[in-house]
Amino acid sequence: xxxxxxxxxxxxxxxxxxxxxxxxxxxxxxxxxxxxxxxxxxxxxxxxxxxxxxxxxxxxxxxxxxxxxxxxxxxxxxxxxxxxxxxxxxxxxxxxxxxxxxxxxxxxxxxxxxxxxxxxxxxxxxxxxxxxxxxxxxxxxxxxxxxxxxxxxxxxxxxxxxxxxxxxxxxxxxxxxxxxxxxxxxxxxxxxxxxxxxxxxxxxxxxxxxxxxxxxxxxxxxxxxxxxxxxxxxxxxxxxxxxxxxxxxxxxxxxxxxxxxxxxxxxxxxxxxxxxxxxxxxxxxxxxxxxxxxxxxxxxxxxxxxxxxxxxxxxxxxxxxxxxxxxxxxxxxxxxxxxxxxxxxxxxxxxxxxxxxxxxxxxxxxxxxxxxxxxxxxxxxxxxxxxxxxxxxxxxxxxxxxxxxxxxxxxxxxxxxxxxxxxxxxxxxxxxx
Amino acid sequence: xxxxxxxxxxxxxxxxxxxxxxxxxxxxxxxxxxxxxxxxxxxxxxxxxxxxxxxxxxxxxxxxxxxxxxxxxxxxxxxxxxxxxxxxxxxxxxxxxxxxxxxxxxxxxxxxxxxxxxxxxxxxxxxxxxxxxxxxxxxxxxxxxxxxxxxxxxxxxxxxxxxxxxxxxxxxxxxxxxxxxxxxxxxxxxxxxxxxxxxxxxxxxxxxxxxxxxxxxxxxxxxxxxxxxxxxxxxxxxxxxxxxxxxxxxxxxxxxxxxxxxxxxxxxxxxxxxxxxxxxxxxxxxxxxxxxxxxxxx
Numbered sequence: 001x002x003x004x005x006x007x008x009x010x011x012x013x014x015x016x017x018x019x020x021x022x023x024x025x026x027x028x029x030x031x032x033x034x035x036x037x038x039x040x041x042x043x044x045x046x047x048x049x050x051x052x053x054x055x056x057x058x059x060x061x062x063x064x065x066x067x068x069x070x071x072x073x074x075x076x077x078x079x080x081x082x083x084x085x086x087x088x089x090x091x092x093x094x095x096x097x098x099x100x101x102x103x104x105x106x107x108x109x110x111x112x113x114x115x116x117x118x119x120x121x122x123x124x125x126x127x128x129x130x131x132x133x134x135x136x137x138x139x140x141x142x143x144x145x146x147x148x149x150x151x152x153x154x155x156x157x158x159x160x161x162x163x164x165x166x167x168x169x170x171x172x173x174x175x176x177x178x179x180x181x182x183x184x185x186x187x188x189x190x191x192x193x194x195x196x197x198x199x200x201x202x203x204x205x206x207x208x209x210x211x212x213x214x215x216x217x218x219x220x221x222x223x224x225x226x227x228x229x230x231x232x233x234x235x236x237x238x239x240x241x242x243x244x245x246x247x248x249x250x251x252x253x254x255x256x257x258x259x260x261x262x263x264x265x266x267x268x269x270x271x272x273x274x275x276x277x278x279x280x281x282x283x284x285x286x287x288x289x290x291x292x293x294x295x296x297x298x299x300x301x302x303x304x305x306x307x308x309x310x311x312x313x314x315x316x317x318x319x320x321x322x323x324x325x326x327x328x329x330x331x332x333x334x335x336x337x338x339x340x341x342x343x344x345x346x347x348x349x350x351x352x353x354x355x356x357x358x359x360x361x362x363x364x365x366x367x368x369x370x371x372x373x374x375x376x377x378x379x380x381x382x383x384x385x386x387x388x389x390x391x392x393x394x395x396x397x398x399x400x401x402x403x404x405x406x407x408x409x410x411x412x413x414x415x416x417x418x419x420x421x422x423x424x425x426x427x428x429x430x431x432x433x
Numbered sequence: 434x435x436x437x438x439x440x441x442x443x444x445x446x447x448x449x450x451x452x453x454x455x456x457x458x459x460x461x462x463x464x465x466x467x468x469x470x471x472x473x474x475x476x477x478x479x480x481x482x483x484x485x486x487x488x489x490x491x492x493x494x495x496x497x498x499x500x501x502x503x504x505x506x507x508x509x510x511x512x513x514x515x516x517x518x519x520x521x522x523x524x525x526x527x528x529x530x531x532x533x534x535x536x537x538x539x540x541x542x543x544x545x546x547x548x549x550x551x552x553x554x555x556x557x558x559x560x561x562x563x564x565x566x567x568x569x570x571x572x573x574x575x576x577x578x579x580x581x582x583x584x585x586x587x588x589x590x591x592x593x594x595x596x597x598x599x600x601x602x603x604x605x606x607x608x609x610x611x612x613x614x615x616x617x618x619x620x621x622x623x624x625x626x627x628x629x630x631x632x633x634x635x636x637x638x639x640x641x642x643x644x645x646x647x648x649x650x651x652x653x654x655x656x657x658x659x660x661x662x663x664x665x666x667x668x669x670x671x672x673x674x675x676x677x678x679x680x681x682x683x684x685x686x687x688x689x690x691x692x693x694x695x696x697x698x699x700x701x702x703x704x705x706x707x708x709x710x711x712x713x714x715x716x717x718x719x720x721x722x723x724x725x726x727x728x729x730x731x
Contacts (some may be wrong), residue, residue, distance in 0.1 A: 003531050007531070009525050014519075149704070198495050211515060211517055213515055213524075214514065215508075215510040215512065215514060216514060217531070219506055219530040220528065221531055
């Protein structure tokens with residue numbers, strides 16, 4: 001146990017002091033800070049003041065700039081212009097100095113509703129059109145009711161607006177618009193952190209083997225303890241990094257408070273919508289996903305003779321992780337669909353896909369706990385198998401990493417008293433003499 | 434403290450790479466494990482340390498199973514290894530602490546060893562920045578820093594220049610004097626002769642010869658005659674039907690059948706009035722014994 005502690009401490013220290021750890025942490029903290037702080041610092045500019053709209057009102061309706069801003073859209077500067085300047089506004093619109101011209105006129109027939117003519121350069125400039133129509137309609141009704149000469153109470157009862165209350169029960173699915181970017185950001189973070197940290201374990205194993213210090217190490221530490229110490233030491237560094245990144249994020253959110261959020265197109269990146277449940281599941285999935293992939297990568301690393309061969313040996317494992325990432329990206333569009341639900345139970349896909357389910361979909365508690373339980377059991381199993389491959393692989397040189405080699409390692413049994421004892425296959429034997 | 438290997442046998446599939454190796458290494462003694470390339474030296478060492486599983490025989494430490502009763506071991510493998518990106522002090526402290534040393538003791542020992550081997554100025558350099566010889570010294574420190582009871586050095590002199598080889602020789606002698614049990618594998622017979630009381634020569638995994646070096650040599654008889662004279666001895670030696678004569682400067686080295694033949698030659702030289710500066714009858718060198726036992730394969 002003591003040697004495990006020393007390997008653990010050494011691996012942790014080595015990882016935390018590395019340049020890549022510092023750079024990764026700073027990079028992610030900067031990204032999180034940008035997502036949270038940029039809209040707050042530049043607050044209104046991100047969402048408000050999209051342009052100017054000229055209003056030419058020839059109807060008797062009481063229209064002024066202030067009420068347009070309040071009732072239709074606060075994002076535009078509303079400018080009331082007399083009819084005489086109407087044609088001059090057209091030129092301004094064509095020059096792009098105006099976003100839209102609204103012409104409100106009263107048709108000749110007195111009983112007819114007012115006409116609204118909206119001139120724009122591009123249709124997407126006028127997201128306020130439905131609001132404008134509703135507001136003019138309301139003004140018109142007000143006018144007509146006033147003309148009827150009814151009492152104030154009667155007028156009030158006619159003009160009473162239906163009360164409107166939005167109750168989001170989350171039963172019919174979360175809003176994709178709200179969840180897409182935050183979950184996407186989490187998935188990216190998860191993918192890179194698992195890939196980099198688990199990959200770091202593989203590199204560390206391959207360096208020890210490639211530099212041949214392995215032979216000295218395993219006379220001092222059993223391969224099992226060496227592997228466990230390394231995986232956990234690097235893992236703790238990963239958790240520390242995760243905590244730093246999320247800690248900074250949480251701190252910035254609590255300082256800055258809710259409010260404006262950064263938008264990419266129409267998608268908002270509001271990290272504060274990620275609830276406690278999502279973050280707890282993310283933490284669990286990161287830890288399990290890391291151990292699952294770190295032990296697999298370690299086994300791959302133990303099969304190479306030189307660190308140059310590492311990428312080739314890591315490829316099959318990397319593909320599994322990437323498959324999880326892609327399925328979870330597809331799943332973002334349909335987080336409660338069959339593909340997403342089914343794949344969230346497959347252990348090597350769980351870390352990524354379940355995150356999509358929890359972040360963007362609506363899984364039941366069991367649908368979260370069962371995949372996590374399966375992943376836990378699989379992680380132990382994979383850890384055990386990887387340790388066997390590692391034990392056999394660390395002293396075997398000159399063989400190409402292959403499935404056949406791995407199977408031979410797995411079939412070897414330790415019959416001697418030593419837990420250090422390894423049994424290479426006959427093919428690699430000459431190198432060991 | 435005694436290391437005993439009894440009837441050790443190791444197979445790779447159908448191929449026997451070590452067969453019936455039996456030897457004993459006592460504390461305060463160096464044991465020379467000799468053999469050509471592929472003779473089974475490294476396999477024997479790896480089997481002892483539990484790095485390889487063996488099929489036959491047993492390895493004992495003080496009469497008990499070696500791995501269950503494992504002493505602290507200082508191992509210098511034939512294939513040297515260091516962490517290329519780590520500093521000398523970091524990796525040596527790590528390796529020392531894995532052997533159970535306290536951090537403060539490890540630091541003290543590290544300082545002493547770096548000074549002893551004259552590389553104290555490299556303490557904070559990365560291993561990859563050192564010359565090959567200095568890397569070798571770091572590896573030697575890694576095998577001795579924790580004051581192990583059993584020291585196993587696989588080809589410790591390869592890669593060292595004569596000055597550093599001399600330095601290492603002094604260190605090895607200190608270790609023997611300090612009562613360590615030392616196993617020494619080498620091709621360099623001069624060094625083996627210098628340290629090892631006991632030797633064993635392996636060929637194709639089998640022991641060709643083993644025992645005390647002095648006994649082995651004695652059993653070969655004193656058949657090497659060395660003569661030194663200022664006159665040319667060649668005509669005199671040739672007329673006596675002696676063969677295998679080698680001449681270096683003023684010395685002649687030749688083979689005699691036995692001591693009687695040598696004594697006869699000495700008398701003849703005296704009677705002939707040849708002025709002699711040196712007349713020495715020697716046992717065969719370990720190098721000669723090695724060549725004879727291992728043959729062409731070396």
